[in-house]
Amino acid sequence: MGNIRPLAYKAENAQPVWCPGCGDYGALAALYQAMAELELDPSHTVLVSGIGCSGRLPYFVKSFSFHSVHGRALPIAMGIKLANPNLTVIVVGGDGDGIGIGGGHLPHIARRNPNVTYLMLDNSIYGLTKGQSSPTTPLEQITSSTPYGVKEPPLDPVLLTLAHHASFVARGFTAHVAELAEIIRKGIEHKGFSFIHVLSPCPTFNKNVSFEYYKQLLSPIPEGHDPSDREKAILLSLHQGKMYRGIYFQQQRITQEENLRIVRQNKLNKFADDLTFETLMKHTAF
C-alpha cells in the first residue's frame, strides 16, 4: 500500500447517487483502492463510461472523464489511448452497454490489445431504464421486458473476451472489495487490454441476481490454475453451475500502440533510406 489514501481519489463536488445497497458502491471503493495503490496521477488518468447507472461512476472519481454514448465507450477510450499513450485509460460500463448495444466493439478492442482497462459492472439487468432484461439475465427470469421469462441463454462476458483474444481476463465481486481492488490493480498494471467482469447486483430492479445468489454460485479460482493457459481458462469459464472469482487469463503480447509505433518507425526509416536530392525536392513544397 502506498502513501495515498483511497479517498484521495474521491471527486470533491459529487456524491454517488446510486440506490442504497447498489453493488456499484463496492466497485467504486475498489477502484479508489487500486488507484491509491498504484498512486495514479489524476491529471494523467481518464475514465470513460457508457450510459447506465454504472456509467455514472466516473463522476465520483478525481480524474479526467468522458461520460459518452450508450455502448460506445470502448472506441472512444481506444481513440484517447492512441492520441496520448501516456494516459491511464479506464472504461466503466454496464452489461447492456458492453455486450448488448455495444457488443460489436468488444471483440475488436480485445484483439487490438490497446493498453486500456475495462470494468464491466454486470447486474444482469438494465438498471437505469428500470429493469429490462440484458444479455446476462438468466434464462426464464421475468423482467419488465420479458413478462413470460427470458427465452435466450445468457452470454458469459468472461468466455466472450477469452474467445476474442483479450490478453487479461478476470472476474471480481463487489461484495469482496479488497479482492476486487487487487484484480483492478493488476488489470491496470497489465500492458494490454484488461477485461474485468465485475459482478455488481442491482437490489432495486433485479431481486433474482442478488448478493446472496452470487454467494451461492461463486468461489475463488482453483489453486493451481495456470493463468497463462488460455484453453484451461476457457474450460474454467465453461464450468457448469459454478462461477469463479480471480484472474482467468493473462498473457503479454504487443499492444496496439506499440504496433502503430513500429509501423510509423518503419515508414520513417524507409523514407530516410529512399531519401535522395530528387525525392527531397519532390516532398518539399517551395
Ligand SMILES: Cc1ncc(C[n+]2csc(CCOP(=O)(O)OP(=O)(O)O)c2C)c(N)n1
Ligand atoms: C442509443 C441508446 N439506446 C437506448 C438508451 C436507453 N438506455 C440508457 S441506459 C440503458 C441500459 C443500461 O443498462 P446497463 O448498460 O446494463 O447499465 P446499468 O444501468 O444496469 O448499470 C438503456 C437501454 C440510450 N441512452 N441510448
Ligand code: SF4
Ligand atoms: S437501479 Fe440498480 S443499478 Fe441503478 S443505482 Fe439502483 S441499485 Fe444500482
Ligand SMILES: [Mg+2]
Ligand atoms: Mg446492467
